[in-house]
Amino acid sequence: MRQRLYQLQLVVFLTLVTMVAAIAKPQSTSLSELFPSPGQTKAAIVINKVLERYHYRKVVLNQTFAKTVLAKYLKQLDPNKSFFIARDVERFETGARNLDESMRRGELDVAFDVFRVYRMRVDERVAYALKLLDQKLSFDVAETFAFDSSEAQWAQDSAELDDRWRRRVKNDFLTLRLADKSDDEVRDRLRKRYEGLARRIHQFNGDDVFQTFINAYTESIEPHTSYMSPSTSENFDISMKLSLEGIGAVLRGDNEYTVVQSTVPGGPARESGQIHAGDQIVGVAQGLDGAMEDVVGWRLEDVVEKIRGPKGSVVRLQILPKSSGSTGHSREISLVRNEIKLEDQAAKSYLVDDLPNGPGMKVGVIEIPAFYRDFEAEGAGDANFRSTTRDVRKLINDLVMRGVDGVLIDLRGNGGGSLAEATSLTGLFIDTGPVVQVKDAFGKVEVEADTDAGVAYTGPLAVLVDRESASASEIFAAAIQDYGRGLIIGEPTFGKGTVQTLIDLNRYVPGDHDDLGRLRLTMAEFFRISGGSTQLRGVEPDIRFPTAEYMTEHGERSLDNALPWTRIDPANFKKASAMTFDMLTLKSNERVSRDLGFQMLTERSKLMRDAEEQKEISLRERDRRAQEDQRERRFKDEQDRFLRSKGITPVDEDADQVDEDALDAQREAIARIEVEEAARIMVDGISMQRGRDPRAVMRN
Structure with a gap:
């Protein structure tokens, strides 16, 4: 059952955000309508009880927590502190002194009061921005715009907020001008942008306000718990009946x-x-x-x-x-x-050979984009239903027939999927035994294990991961690492180690009543068989690529109120072998330091880190152009140098006419950089083992 719920959550999340059903155009809501309804009060009371009883992180609704909820709500409405001023916030905090008691009773007056003020402030700011668009703006002045003001103080008065908006409008204007828009086009586009902002805020109805506030409440607990209002739930139901198109x-x-x-x-x-x-x-x-x-x-x-x-x-x-x-x-x-069809997500394989450090040796690469299982076909009794494990078993057999010396599982960009598939896929490389532990909100620990005797592949194995490898990918990589069954290579993974389920709130209130909506609830956590969680820290590779050095706050680590890393008792399992990596790491580092492909990837990681850490930018046009040109040139020079070293003529993706075949070859060459180094690492290990070197690391 848990496996099905876990698979459902992936489908739910992908479906909600990629293909919402056609929604009727919302109408403007009058301020007199923006007050809580009896149904919302009832829903708030039920949500409190469900969270207190079933959420994995125990919730204590006190004054301290209520202050956190209010701060989160203000951040959701005004993340860049562009609308409220300090006296607004002081008034909200005064009115929310007993917010914990109000929330316990389902009283929502504070939430709606804050939103009504917010809507008025948006109207004021939009009017000011439109006024600025009618004026001549100078881009010769040496001043900056703080595009991330989330950590700044609230503006003390309207004059300070005016200055922030003056800089914001200048930045918006300059950004579009640098995209080769004429000044008339820029003014027209920004006028529509600002007017559209006000129009959309006016379309917020009571359900929207309630959902926003409740999500501030749930996200103050942890980031993966969220509320869907009745209207959002209805759109979700419709979308689930459609094909996954988009x-x-x-x-x-x-x-x-x-x-x-x-x-x-x-x-x-x-x-x-x-x-x-x-x-x-x-x-x-x-x-x-x-x-x-x-x-x-x-x-x-x-x-x-x-x-x-x-x-x-x-x-x-x-x-x-x-x-x-x-x-x-x-x-x-x-x-x-x-x-998007199941076969489009299916695992596929190819060979990497002609490696300079292993003449005549071949590594079979198996790409697994997601952990999939065709539950519908399985439920209908189709004995040949598709699944990750079934497909990978066939690919392994084919690679063995082709005489590969080792197998590399590529999980880069794999965001997870079916827990059952993560468990059974691990079983292809171990005999029998535990794969992952699951601890629920009541402290009960269950062990998901591979119970099928036999191993599909006993040769040298490695797993390639990156910062986007999450959830089921982390479960598989962690199990392979804990058993000592293979090498983990790449970057620290995402760190998503929690389990969510979807709860219909109506089941908790008997009798006839308005629809109360649904709650996506975090109800369990994954733990490795060695005892540590995959939560927050993810899986640390045995051999790190240099791109990992420029990872800032990423994945679960970047989310507010993420559950901390912790550990429980290890499961009962037998490690396959002791593994050491010093010599392999040394050899890899020597190669990578000279590799033009890794120099390009490292430069890209640096650029991403710099972009994430940058908080403000120049509003002087010549400085801005110089900054953009330098940023683009830094990466393009490294990329072109790498491509030419491979005999590939660089393709400009932004050109009017693009040779699609040449572009595909360029992308494939870039995608293979890390794969080929991982294969070279495997070849080093296999060669050391075949030479009976005491430092051998690859299990045969």
Whole structure:
């Protein structure tokens, strides 16, 4: 049952954010309607009880926690401190002195009062921004814009807020000017952006306000617990009945931007190679020649509705790459919407040979984009239903028949999936034994184990992971590492070690009543068989690639209120072998230091780190252009140098006419950089073992 719930959560999350069903255009809500309803009061009381009883992290609803909830609510509404002023916040805090007691009784007056003031402040700021657009703006002055003011103090008065908005409008204007827009185009686009911001806030109804506040409450506990209002739940139900069509991207709202959280294996976004986690979507257009709509400041649901559409249709996106920061140069890409099928996510294999450190040796690479299992076909009695484990077993047999010397499992970018598949896949490489421990909210620990005797592959094994390898990927990699069955190579993984389930709140209130919505609840945590959790820390590779040195706060580590790393007693298992990595690490470091591909990847990691750490940017046009040119040149020079070393002529992805075959070859060469080094590491280990070196590390 737990396996099915875990698989369901992946589908729920991907579906919600990638393909919300068509939503009726919302109407403006009057201020007189923005007061809590009896149904919302009832829902709040039920949510309190469910969280207190079933949430994995025990909730104590006291004054200290209530202050955290209020601060989170203000941050959700005004993350960059662009609307409220200090006296607003002081009044909210005064009115919320007994918020813990109010929340316990389901009283929501504070939440709605804050939102009504927020809506008025948005109207004031939008009016001021539109006024600024009618004035001449100078970009010769040496001043800066703090595009991340989340840690700043609240503005003391309207005059201070005016100055922040003056700089914001200048930054918005300059960003579009640097994207080769005329000043008239910029003014028209920004006018629509600011007016759209006010219009969307006016469309918030009571359910929207309630959902926003309750999610501030749940996210003050931990980041993966969330509430869906009745209207959101209805859209979810509709979307679950549809085919998974769209671009195949998991999106989230961040401040006023729509950010790509991950891409779905087999989807157009992943297949294009042009969209990556952390990229911002700032514009959406329909078809090959539809007008580009600026979506900065839009609600996530509205952006999703613009992006999704029928299979075979074209959507154009304006993207700000993560490496360029929030104020860098955008680029436009075109995608053909498509249905994402199970076979598009299936594991695949290929050979890496002709390695300079292992003449004549071959490493079989198995790419696993997700941990999938066709539950529908299985439930219908189809004996040949598709699953990760079944597909990988066939690939292993084929690779063995081709005489490979070792197998490399590539889990880069694999965000997880079925827990059952993580367990059974591990069983292909061990005989029988525990794979992962699951501890629930009541402290009960269950062990998920491989019970099928026999091993599909006994030869040298390695697993390649990166910062986007999460959940089920971490369970598999951790088990292989704990058993000493193979090497883990790459970057520390995402650190998602919690389990969620979807709860219908109506089941807790008997009789006829309004729909109360649903709660996505964190109810358990994964632990390695060695006792430590995969939560927060993820899986630390045995051999790190240099790109890991430039990882800042990433994955679970970057989320507010994430559950801490902890440990429980280890399970009863037998380690396959003791492994040492010093010599392999030394050899790899020597190669990597000279490798042009890794120099390029390291430079990209540096650029991403610099973009994440940057808090403000120049508003002087010549300085800004110089900064952007330097950033783009840094990465492009490294990339071109690497490609030419491989005999590949670099392709400009932003050119009007692009040779798609040449572009695919370029992307494949870049994707193989880490794979080929991982294969060389394996060859070193195999050679040491065959030479009976006492430092041998690869199990045969």
